[in-house]
Amino acid sequence: IAGITQAPTSQILAAGRRMTLRCTQDMRHNAMYWYRQDLGLGLRLIHYSNTAGTTGKGEVPDGYSVSRANTDDFPLTLASAVPSQTSVYFCASSDGSGHTDTQYFGPGTRLTVL
């Protein structure tokens, strides 16, 4: 069982370029999340999806978009990358059954925008 996979592992990107971070889970979880982690700030929620076909905005959504066409995949797109989007990005999922949901995290993508 792979759990959650993310791709790429790391990426260096020129400012202004478009980039999609991929996330796939094989646990049939309903809910999926995207976080960014910056030193001293902890994990901050970017976007989430409670179930396939629905998405919502988190704490820091500006500059990012997501889609949830099916249960397994939850890609995060940076339409025009800026240096402030340099961060480590984690995808997570939970079964979405209620407030006791435990979130399981992917290995992360380290993104540098120059």
Added chain:
Amino acid sequence: GQNIDQPTEMTATEGAIVQINCTYQTSGFNGLFWYQQHAGEAPTFLSYNVLDGLEEKGRFSSFLSRSKGYSYLLLKELQMKDSASYLCAVSANDYKLSFGAGTTVTVRA
């Protein structure tokens, strides 16, 4: 917004006990989670508390006081592999997790 505070760093000796405190002020409360994160890796689930009291799980225990907005994670019989960041996270009214900045624990021989 949510406010979750935990110390930035702690150092302890192998075999000792360390207590990591977390205080929170959130809009509603649906539970508190502790995650462990080794450098360069993903956070992994350690514990969940929704009722007041102590939850023990091997060498790790987690305590919650809802009236005080306070939790702690207790790590006993410290091992070198316990050197990591420990993240406190609260599930509030919207059931989304809000994370503290994390506490980096360094275990010395």
